[in-house]
Amino acid sequence: MNNISTDMRPIGVFDSGVGGLTVLKSLMRSMPGENFLYLGDTARVPYGTKSADTIRSYSAGLASVLLHHDVKMIIIACNTASAHATDLVRDIASPVPVIGMIEPAAAAAIAASKRRNILVMGTQSTIRSACYDRAIHAINPSIAVRGVACQMLVALAEEGADPTWLSGDIAKSIITRYLAPYFTDPAMAPDTIILGCTHFPLLREAIASVVGPDVTLIENGGTIAAIVEPMMGQAVNAAPTISFMVTDAAERFAPLARTFLGRSIPLDAITHIDLNDYAAYSAVQNNEKEKTLCSI
Amino acid sequence: MNNISTDMRPIGVFDSGVGGLTVLKSLMRSMPGENFLYLGDTARVPYGTKSADTIRSYSAGLASVLLHHDVKMIIIACNTASAHATDLVRDIASPVPVIGMIEPAAAAAIAASKRRNILVMGTQSTIRSACYDRAIHAINPSIAVRGVACQMLVALAEEGADPTWLSGDIAKSIITRYLAPYFTDPAMAPDTIILGCTHFPLLREAIASVVGPDVTLIENGGTIAAIVEPMMGQAVNAAPTISFMVTDAAERFAPLARTFLGRSIPLDAITHIDLNDYAAYSAVQNNEKEKTLCSI
CATH class of the missing domain: 3.40.50.1860 (Rossmann fold)
Incomplete structure (x- = not known):
């Protein structure tokens, strides 16, 4: 091209x-x-x-x-x-x-992940498709990829005309509920998360506050x-x-x-x-x- | 007929x-x-x-x-x-x-409301239409009717395959956020709430626990x-x-x-x-x- x-x-x-x-x-x-x-x-x-x-x-x-x-x-x-x-x-x-959206974000996540453990947040249909798993494993099959469907975050982002929905305790509680199971075992915890839905950048700060500064968040836009x-x-x-x-x-x-x-x-x-x-x-x-x- | x-x-x-x-x-x-x-x-x-x-x-x-x-x-x-x-x-x-759905629920709410103060919970589009306001006022113009768009509750109900979404702290926090403003002034608080979206009966218990037993909840189905x-x-x-x-x-x-x-x-x-x-x-x-x- x-x-x-x-x-x-x-x-x-x-x-x-x-x-x-x-x-x-x-x-x-x-x-x-x-x-x-x-x-x-x-x-x-x-x-x-x-x-x-x-x-x-x-x-x-x-x-x-x-x-x-x-x-x-x-x-x-x-x-x-x-x-x-x-x-x-x-x-x-x-x-x-x-x-x-998939291959560029997959490549960026692979580049960012030091511990070769990536979590994909997405809609039900994106996660069910396992598209990110395939895209990542096509480049590096040894990387652990897990996916979590976070459908409530779509509705939350669309309430974002009132920005307190995006950053308050409710947002953090919902994000914690979705993500906590992936962080219970420190040895298996992801060091890179793909925000695999274009709604989720609105919740970037809330997600970052839940997972902490050591986890890299990958957005589609960039x-x-x-x-x-x-x-x-x-x-x-x-x-x-x-x-x-x-x-x-x-x-x-x-x-x-x-x-x-x-x-x-x-x-x-x-x-x-x-x-x-x-x-x-x-x-x-x-x-x-x-x-x-x-x-x- | x-x-x-x-x-x-x-x-x-x-x-x-x-x-x-x-x-x-x-x-x-x-x-x-x-x-x-x-x-x-x-x-x-x-x-x-x-x-x-x-x-x-x-x-x-x-x-x-x-x-x-x-x-x-x-x-x-x-x-x-x-x-x-x-x-x-x-x-x-x-x-x-x-x-x-509208007229039957409006009539039931009028029958239930003793203090003539009704709150309608619904989708954005239902609340914007003011359909319940019109239906209630066509029967009794002296009843106070307010509406609150509760879009997040639709997503919450659809997560209900895992029922802990329907009854836990997150559900109650979201419901409280939507409803609390209508209960700050006891003199103006509704005594009857129309669950004006067919998703909301799944959240009936959580809503009841937030508003208390003195508020009557009206469902479309019945x-x-x-x-x-x-x-x-x-x-x-x-x-x-x-x-x-x-x-x-x-x-x-x-x-x-x-x-x-x-x-x-x-x-x-x-x-x-x-x-x-x-x-x-x-x-x-x-x-x-x-x-x-x-x-x-």
Whole structure:
């Protein structure tokens, strides 16, 4: 893959909802000259409690929407979708490159882990897929990998418009309940934890306070940005645009977006789309569909 | 509406996912001779964080599936769908009767409240709709009604396969955080709480332990069964069948169903359906679609 920075098309980012905005935040910081188009499937969120078949079907639909909007790359900013649908999305998008969350975070965790003991926190569906176990063992089979499904942390992060949910005793109690069993035996305790859900960076401080300073926390945003940035080189857009598409109402996306992206998004930068429209357009090969999106 | 007990068709029950099984449990107990067909939209659950338009669209689709399977009544076993889509579902289903969650629970709460101060616990979308406020004030405008969105309790109930989540300190801390502000002024404290989400009966004991024995808790299941049972009269089915349809994988429904229904459901009683198939069938007026469902 060569430098595609002279390509003015946006980088497409899709997620089941708002969590992927933590990844977009890292991408925007690393590549301030790139255009981004973010698609959140807020009408069907979350993916983390659903089956592999359903997640694959949904992910394929989202990728098609981004391709319809002529993106130069697709980033699957959702661990659950990455776990189940990266290959499928690559088939659909080829030759447009597709980057998932799993391998970059796995590689970063291997690099960080001194005692070769890694814990993966994720949604039920991500943990059940054992995607991180496979990705880590493909590089180093001798590393111990365990996974813990932390579904309550997704709900907790989404209450984060009131930040006391993210840092108070309730958050710490829930995190302790999920993680304590992995720290009972010091010889088996992980020294590296992959925050394998894009909601969890909002809880980073609370998680760090529970596990202590000797455990390294790996986030998707930073590891993805480190992979993508060298592919882009010098950005060429003098006035980059960031646009958002959502499948549920824009009005419901904006307040959560502030929590996850760390900045507010004006309503006119958020376009509500109906996936059925895209299916219909796709079916009739109609390339005339309105592609104009507002942006921030 | 007359006695329809001699009608062997099933009573249709739909919900965004598994929560409505707490309502089905009450219905089955009250009407052990009726056939039931339960439809859970597990591929798009939850509804409680989504917009009114999306919830109306989803609810209309689910009602159409039940009508396709020739139900004699539709029970909307989801407060959020009841709040936003009861009128729409009635339009679609007419002359098949449609029963929502809101009015029966509102009437029961009014009957129970001595100090005319009612608190509604619900999803974000139910509380935002103010549906209970309207239903209560339509009967008695002098009753004080407040609502509290308790989104974390939905996630907590869904962790309930491990019942210690439902009764331990974490559950009580979360419930206290949501409810404490309504009890700081004894003169304004509610004496009746509507559990306005079908997930919340799983947390009934924890809620009761937080608010104390002087507060009456109103559940949807009991209030709905009390409305429907007199409409049915003497049941005529010697061997009633209970069938389940879900939009996500049956394998993911079965374990949660045990928690919410209080009994296990064999996989062959759960049929996975693709809503797109029904949309297509509906479009071509094809009435030949296979209607055979397995049951418990």
